[in-house]
Amino acid sequence: MSNRKVIYLILLIGAVIRLHALGQDVRFHPDEALFSTFARHAALNGDWLLHGSLDKPPLAIYASALSMTLFGARVENTILTFDYRVGEFTARLPATFAQIVLVAVVYALTKRLYRNRTVAAWAALFAACSPVAVAFSATAFTDGLMLLFMTLALLAVSRGNWLWSGVWLALAFASKQQALFYAPLVLALGWALDGLNLRRLAQFAAPIGVGVLLLFLWDAARAQETSLWALAAANNTLAGLAANPFARLGAWTELGRLMLGTPNFLLFGGAALAVISGVIRRPRQPATLIDSVLALFVLAYVGAHVLITFNVYDRYLLPLVPLVAILGARGGIWLWVQISRILPRGEANVIAAAIALALVIGGWNAAEGNVNVGGDGGNGQRGEYTGIHELADFLNQQSLGAIIYDRWIGWQLGYYLGEWTDKRKVYYPTTEAFIAGALDQTDPAPRYLTAPVDQPIASWLDALRAAGFTVTRVYNAPRFVVYELLPPPRL
Numbered sequence: 075m076s077n078r079k080v081i082y083l084i085l086l087i088g089a090v091i092r093l094h095a096l097g098q099d100v101r102f103h104p105d106e107a108l109f110s111t112f113a114r115h116a117a118l119n120g121d122w123l124l125h126g127s128l129d130k131p132p133l134a135i136y137a138s139a140l141s142m143t144l145f146g147a148r149v150e151n152t153i154l155t156f157d158y159r160v161g162e163f164t165a166r167l168p169a170t171f172a173q174i175v176l177v178a179v180v181y182a183l184t185k186r187l188y189r190n191r192t193v194a195a196w197a198a199l200f201a202a203c204s205p206v207a208v209a210f211s212a213t214a215f216t217d218g219l220m221l222l223f224m225t226l227a228l229l230a231v232s233r234g235n236w237l238w239s240g241v242w243l244a245l246a247f248a249s250k251q252q253a254l255f256y257a258p259l260v261l262a263l264g265w266a267l268d269g270l271n272l273r274r275l276a277q278f279a280a281p282i283g284v285g286v287l288l289l290f291l292w293d294a295a296r297a298q299e300t301s302l303w304a305l306a307a308a309n310n311t312l313a314g315l316a317a318n319p320f321a322r323l324g325a326w327t328e329l330g331r332l333m334l335g336t337p338n339f340l341l342f343g344g345a346a347l348a349v350i351s352g353v354i355r356r357p358r359q360p361a362t363l364i365d366s367v368l369a370l371f372v373l374a375y376v377g378a379h380v381l382i383t384f385n386v387y388d389r390y391l392l393p394l395v396p397l398v399a400i401l402g403a404r405g406g407i408w409l410w411v412q413i414s415r416i417l418p419r420g421e422a423n424v425i426a427a428a429i430a431l432a433l434v435i436g437g438w439n440a441a442e443g444n445v446n447v448g449g450d451g452g453n454g455q456r457g458e459y460t461g462i463h464e465l466a467d468f469l470n471q472q473s474l475g476a477i478i479y480d481r482w483i484g485w486q487l488g489y490y491l492g493e494w495t496d497k498r499k500v501y502y503p504t505t506e507a508f509i510a511g512a513l514d515q516t517d518p519a520p521r522y523l524t525a526p527v528d529q530p531i532a533s534w535l536d537a538l539r540a541a542g543f544t545v546t547r548v549y550n551a552p553r554f555v556v557y558e559l560l561p562p563p564r565l
Contacts, residue, residue, distance in 0.1 A: 088202030169218030173211035196403035203437030209448030244285030466490035
């Protein structure tokens with residue numbers, strides 16, 4: 075099979091796996107629900123400033139909103155709307171498309187860096203089948219678009235186009251702030267390939283500066299009580315150095331084992347040996363310098379996330395997928411060369427084919443939701459939000475203006491109740507605030523408390539009864555319950 079046919083096959087594999095993932099009947103993760111509610115409000119209500127508490131830049135949300143507008147919105151009884159399933163699909167579609175394109179970009183980047191089509195093909199296959207990448211390809215998280223733009227920034231600088239590298243990184247930053255972590259890598263890779271001077275640095279920095287300025291202006295125009303930047307910092311709960319880095323290392327390692335699937339540690343080991351061998355035996359070769367830049371960035375990125383109190387989220391590993399794919403390809407081929415010196419080439423090729431098959435199976439398994447990362451399984455439980463739309467339907471059937479008290483599923487209800495719901499959601503973080511607010515409420519409208527069954531709802535019910543409320547369970551499903559609340563008589 076020609077090399078061109080091989081890369082076409084790999085691209086097809088990556089596309090089929092991701093489209094299969096997109097086709098799964100999976101409800102939104104809370105973050106997906108939040109971003110998609112903003113996107114829907116833009117698509118159906120024209121709120122392109124995305125008013126409300128938002129800690130992410132707008133570009134990925136705009137992509138979801140545009141997808142909703144083009145492929146989802148319809149007029150029903152003179153109202154512009156779409157059902158929840160169409161909304162899920164269209165909100166997730168941009169990330170799926172971005173992740174399909176990413177496979178091709180990884181191939182182009184690797185071929186440019188190493189001038190070797192075999193290494194590039196293996197890197198593309200690793201990217202196509204990475205369980206982490208596949209799991210997030212079918213989500214409405216902002217990370218998918220960010221990852222594509224970040225990788226395009228690397229491709230541009232590898233071609234000596236510093237201006238376009240800055241443009242792509244600015245677009246990545248406009249999708250998610252985490253993209254700026256890539257700036258040192260882009261600069262280091264550009265330096266390794268082409269050298270670095272003030273002109274190139276200015277070309278790279280100018281579009282990033284413009285992008286950051288535009289984002290600040292956009293955020294200021296929203297006139298929110300809490301800025302995008304302050305809310306993002308608060309949500310990441312950064313508190314400096316970690317008190318127990320060894321526990322964090324274990325947590326990140328557990329997530330990291332899904333970067334390349336079944337042959338993960340074999341390929342990581344091969345990559346480490348390949349880099350070390352290159353440094354010792356061929357220190358002045360360009361490939362060795364590139365290997366070293368990529369490997370050092372991966373180590374620095376992981377080290378920072380172990381030592382600093384970043385949230386341990388599976389999606390924070392996504393920026394490493396292209397780099398790990400490239401290093402994995404380099405390590406895998408290095409191992410194959412060593413094995414070929416011991417075994418007949420035919421047997422070595424059988425091992426390589428077995429690894430390729432294991433990768434494809436791992437990617438397909440991730441597409442079916444059988445890995446504990448991504449939107450559905452990322453909280454440790456598959457199908458955690460199954461039935462949320464049925465809960466929303468029940469609530470929408472209640473009286474006009476009904477009050478829905480919430481502690482745990484507000485973002486999902488914000489989406490699944492629909493754009494035109496007449497229900498009023500009220501969030502309380504603690505039982506004390508909840509009871510005080512409920513007692514102060516004078517509106518005679520019916521009131522309901524919603525909760526997942528696995529949350530500590532008993533303490534909330536006890537507090538309500540102690541305050542004089544009559545509590546009656548009116549909805550009981552495998553994962554969600556609803557209680558109707560009758561306030562105590564007013565004296």
